[in-house]
Amino acid sequence: MLNFRLKRRAVAAVGAAALAATTLAVGAWSSHGGDHGHGHGRQVDLQLLAINDFHGNIEAASSLTYPGFDEPVGGAEYLATHLEQAREGEKYSTTVAAGDLIGASPFLSAVFDDEPTIESLNAMGVEVSSVGNHEFDAGYDELQRIIEGDEDFEGADFPYLGANVVDEATGEPVLDPYWVKKFKGGVKVGFIGMTLEGTGSIVSQAGIEGLEFQDEVATANKYARELKRQGVNAIVVLLHEGGVPVAEDTGHDCESLDGTGTGMSGPIVDIAETMTPLVDILVTGHTHNEYVCSVPDPAGNPRMVTSASSYGKVFTEIDATYDKRTKDIVRSSVSGSNTVVTRDVEADGDQTDILAEYGPLAAEAGNRVVGYIGEDVKRGATRAEEFPLGSLIADAQLWNTAAEDAGGAEIAFMNPGGVRADLLYDQGTPGEATYAEVFTVQPFANYVVTVDLTGAQILEALRQQLPSAERSTTLVLQVSEGFTYTWDTSKTGTDQIVADSLALNGEPIVADQTYRVTVNSFLADGGDSFAAFAEGENRLFGALDVDAFEAYIAEFGTADAPLQAPELGRINRI
Template sequence: MLSIRGKRPVVAALGAVALAATTIAVGAWSGHGGHWGPGGPGGHGGHHGKQVELQLLAINDFHGNLEADSSLTYPGFEEPVGGAEYLATHLAQAREGEKYSTTVAAGDLIGASPFLSAVFDDEPTIESLNAMGVEVSSVGNHEFDDGFEELQRIIDGDEHFDGADFPYLGANVVDEATGEPVLDPYWVKQFKGGVKVGFIGMTLEGTGDIVSKAGIEGLEFRDEVETANKYAKELKRKGVNAIVVLLHEGGVPVAEDTGHDCESLDGTGTGMSGPIVDIAETTSPLVDIIITGHTHNEYVCSVPDPAGNPRMITSASSYGKVFTEIDATYDKRTKDIVRSKVSGSNTVVTRDVEADPAQTAILDEYGPLAEEAGSRVVGYIAEDITRGATRAEEFPLGSLIADAQWWSTAAEDAGGADFALMNPGGVRADLLYDQGTPGEATYAEVFTVQPFANYVVTVDLTGAQILEALQQQLPSADRDTTLVLQVSEGFTYTWDTTLTGTDQIVADSLALNGEPIEAEETYRVTINSFLADGGDSFYVFAEGENRLFGALDVDAFEDYLAEFGTEADPIGAPELGRVTVIG
């Protein structure tokens, strides 16, 4: 795989639209353990000289989406949205006339990025965020895609790269040996006149289950609520009463009324579900506002804190398509945010504003280099080869990638694999026939499909362990969603959705080339290094023995396309049916 740092190739060793805004106020509670004030929705005002108006601008899940391309769309908008040039302009316009403003983020700013950023190890994205005025961010799970050592390089820089101008916070990311955080747990923004706001940053507790364990060895991801409560007390002891949590975990707006007083841009989200609800309802009342991410949803909600007082929870969709503006009153006497005077809105990043010149300069610098690296044709396809509508189904591109990984490890000296399994979340984009020159699959397109730089790993698993892996596709205490493993040609089984629990995976249906998989027999199975570490709660894969590491997954895919997708005989989308679904 090509990796570019300091813009030199090296080989890897291992104006806001008013109608688009939704605004919600969080109610009439004033302060922490304070009193019911006359406030209510909206409005700043009152106690001039003793109160100041704060502005928090927030983004999340940017994922290196620097370019303003046609893929960035938003429901209800005819034209594409987003792009760093326009996001920067919108943020700058929102800051105009605001004396007490800061721009923050809730993680996944890098990782799973488009080719332009990923091929330069996300350095262009960090440069973009620096120029955009981001002052602090929590880490998200994707900040750990290439391991903690690489995250430290991103933060600190190296001889070719200056690093982040802003602190990446990880209060719940701790050293297992010492119990101490390995990143700054919080950051205090000190405005003029002694106004101070503390920001506690965290990623989701489950991060260790969804990133490669090899890169986070020795790290522990702790409970979000316990961590937030601990550092909220510490900030208060230091005289910081205004506290905001930046959390890379989120929720899902729902149509039914759940008592959480939510609003979303499409007008459908009146309630809230998902992990953030529990977290918000049990996080200390010392915390005034919670800015979230991870679920790629857009919402502005009011969720009561443990004392029953309204508290704002926000999320700004993903990929820089939306930003959040939170307006809050800070009382200099209590050194705290007045809860009755907090309002928030989300705004779609339209492209009807001037492009920010600093962002344009970054794109102009990296664009030609990325184009040169990515324009190489690696193979030819006969039609669109796509992902599924969800991760809970078999889909053609997943089958193709599983085929490529099995092919790359089938030879005895390469692993002796009998078949391969691929996690659906590792497939990040469709492989489209007309994406550039019709039929050509370029390195940039292939990289965008598989941007995580995982290795293919072949392991010994018994038939019983293979069945257990398929059962771990289903929701469990560790994961509330179904993730269907994509399977290579020759491996088949039946999933009967009319049954309950793990019985849905029909045990005697597992077969390899028509022959039943025997529980006590040992098979050579290829997976990627993320799954081999038990990622996505497929814990049984971590038990695999006799591991043999092969190529990077993107290289295996590239080689497969070159071998079987020639210009004279382009490769088509595999037929579905390796998984037989009943019900």
């Protein structure tokens, strides 16, 4: 049984008894035979500050909330201040990130191609990040522009690492695989950055043509050995893949801010348990969860694995001892804590200036009223259910492509992960749907694409909602009005999709009959492992999905007759 030390720090003025930090210390083991004490010049105290899944949330929006806190949290002005306060007195500190810093961003950042977010992160002192899947939303060429800049934009001051993102033709990484932080006195820490191996199946194929996303463990092992050959023994992996805290004890000694997550599940467990012991710490992301865990490495020794929720609402602080003789982190010294980014601190001036520069420009475009809604139109609690906003978007895409010269669509499907925010009645002026709000719902700039699919291919696409070898989770496609089917949860596997229940306007879908089906360009390329859509023929590209949605709201959401949330039941789940 490992010896863990737990401590909590309370935060004033933010909800009764709200806990702002939990700290987990990985104890009872050292890769070099034990601790040797601090001082005397041989050992120094390292500090790593980490964020992940920021998604361009630079503005201190009222929607950024955290369980147990009465007031909103996050915002770049306050995150920057918290990080600066955490660095005080630390001589060996660096700030790092685990991907998805951009992409799927709120309007204020997205409308400027996420340049405001990169400027914010530069000013915040981020020194290195891995790429995540959302860094590829606009394609690899756009990511290179974000990194290198152009005539009007200076680009990222920090390296974006992608050790497992390789050129299919050469097998060589197209991004820097690692970066070494060189502190004074010869103290060196190597950072290997990666995105999840499955990135290729969850971003638009058009933007990543010629790229391959390789296995995380094999890649980390390779570059850890390379760093060691260069005399860099202290190694941290920044990985855009993560896990899910669970209540049951899985032997991973997790701590979460709400105290519920004592165990760990998800892809990161196998990755952490098989990655070389040369790696000392894993900073992770992707799942938008918050945890500080200890997952044993292949030698059976405890190794810290962290994640800091999402949207800049939480940051991680990792403290460790670096031994100058071994040039390595003393594993038994590692402790980690997650802290909620409260707004009871002074706003950072540099961040305020960035917001002041871009805010008025964004407001000019974003405050335009598109149409009117009569109630909240929301996403589901998970991506494994039918939900009103998904139905509304599917209806919009069908309407936009139904005319013969626009595609002749009869059915539309929407992927649940492409719906990024709720459309709320009381957001801004009650009932008004602004362009900024509509854009935030669908920020990916996908096109609507109409294709020929047979009834059999439509059935196959519905079956691909279930977990498979390509995807471990259920993703429920949102469907347009008039299309119905039954999902029988009493059955197993793909038999849950009742084949003879598929119908269009009450008429059975015929297996060998061809239908015109509209999806976004992400699904049309087989995104989210919906390979059946990629088989569609006679493709016709239409408007941007956000433009189709805007036009639908303008047409059917008037001040006198505002849009209502569609009723559920197109999918008959029994």
